[in-house]
Amino acid sequence: MYKAKVNITLRKSILDPKGKAAYQALQNLGLKKIEDVRIGKFIEIKIDASSEDEAHKLAQTACTELLSNEVMEDYQITIESI
Amino acid sequence: MSKKIGVIVFPGSNCDHDAYHAMKHVMNVETTFLWHKDSDLSDIDLLIVPGGFSYGDYLRSGAIARFSPIMNAVQVYVKSGNPVLGICNGFQILLEANLLPGAMLHNEKLRFVCKNVHIRSENNTSVFTKGLAPGSVLNVPVSHGEGNYFIEDDGLKELQDNRQIAFRYCDENGEITPESNFNGSVHSIAGITNKNGNVLGMMPHPERAMESILGSEDGITFFESVFNQLQLA
Numbered sequence: 001m002y003k004a005k006v007n008i009t010l011r012k013s014i015l016d017p018k019g020k021a022a023y024q025a026l027q028n029l030g031l032k033k034i035e036d037v038r039i040g041k042f043i044e045i046k047i048d049a050s051s052e053d054e055a056h057k058l059a060q061t062a063c064t065e066l067l068s069n070e071v072m073e074d075y076q077i078t079i080e081s082i
Numbered sequence: 083m084s085k086k087i088g089v090i091v092f093p094g095s096n097c098d099h100d101a102y103h104a105m106k107h108v109m110n111v112e113t114t115f116l117w118h119k120d121s122d123l124s125d126i127d128l129l130i131v132p133g134g135f136s137y138g139d140y141l142r143s144g145a146i147a148r149f150s151p152i153m154n155a156v157q158v159y160v161k162s163g164n165p166v167l168g169i170c171n172g173f174q175i176l177l178e179a180n181l182l183p184g185a186m187l188h189n190e191k192l193r194f195v196c197k198n199v200h201i202r203s204e205n206n207t208s209v210f211t212k213g214l215a216p217g218s219v220l221n222v223p224v225s226h227g228e229g230n231y232f233i234e235d236d237g238l239k240e241l242q243d244n245r246q247i248a249f250r251y252c253d254e255n256g257e258i259t260p261e262s263n264f265n266g267s268v269h270s271i272a273g274i275t276n277k278n279g280n281v282l283g284m285m286p287h288p289e290r291a292m293e294s295i296l297g298s299e300d301g302i303t304f305f306e307s308v309f310n311q312l313q314l315a
Binding site for chain 2: 010013014015017018021066067069071072
């Protein structure tokens with residue numbers, strides 16, 4: 001059994017208004033060394049696959065077909081054996 | 083055979099009855115609801131994908147509705163050249179279903195915006211806009227939190243070259259101003275068509291601007307133009 005951890009963020013070229021709002025609040029908090037904030041989604045998927053490679057492929061299909069929208073989002077997959 | 087309009091109902095649609103009322107009681111055309119599990123569109127002459135919050139907008143607005151059984155029939159319906167109008171969440175669903183290019187981001191200022199706005203007809207190349215002279219201004223309501231239309235530069239160029247931009251946000255005089263682009267959409271885009279011109283997606287709600295008591299009757303102007311082209315009236 002594997003666990004896929006998927007991070008989805010808005011593509012770099014796209015303005016992230018939630019991230020901007022959080023960034024501004026953190027500035028107001030006095031955390032001046034924080035230079036940028038991007039807000040995305042974190043999704044955990046349990047996969048009954050026979051290998052890490054198969055689990056990765058399945059997670060990738062899940063991302064391209066549903067979990068992320070390639071027009072505006074990037075995704076990153078990490079696979080863990082559980 | 084009399085002409086018939088179909089309005090799809092997804093779990094979470096909430097403008098389905100507005101659309102039904104506007105079509106059946108204001109425009110006087112036979113109209114029927116289609117459940118998202120239906121698959122027969124054979125007697126439908128115009129299909130409306132209405133607004134709302136299908137599947138609670140989980141993941142991304144429109145993302146889950148794309149997998150409703152009726153959407154396979156919609157893909158075939160579109161390929162055969164039949165007309166589909168997506169309003170608000172319906173537009174988002176058509177984007178997620180790859181029936182229209184681009185995607186929807188959260189409104190630039192993150193607020194849900196519910197107010198009347200002005201939109202300008204940009205071209206009269208599709209069946210939906212043929213009856214509207216380019217430059218015509220309509221006063222129609224918007225009601226959305228994710229209507230910030232996004233497309234990359236080359237995609238925008240393609241929309242322009244193919245004359246797929248149907249409507250842009252403007253002021254009451256038809257001028258495109260930064261202030262009138264309240265949600266931050268690329269190129270102030272309020273509505274686009276597919277390349278063939280038989281699919282229109284728009285964020286504003288013409289079906290909610292059908293009676294003067296509701297503040298505007300400009301929706302009638304829009305639907306009359308559509309109905310004339312489709313010979314529905």
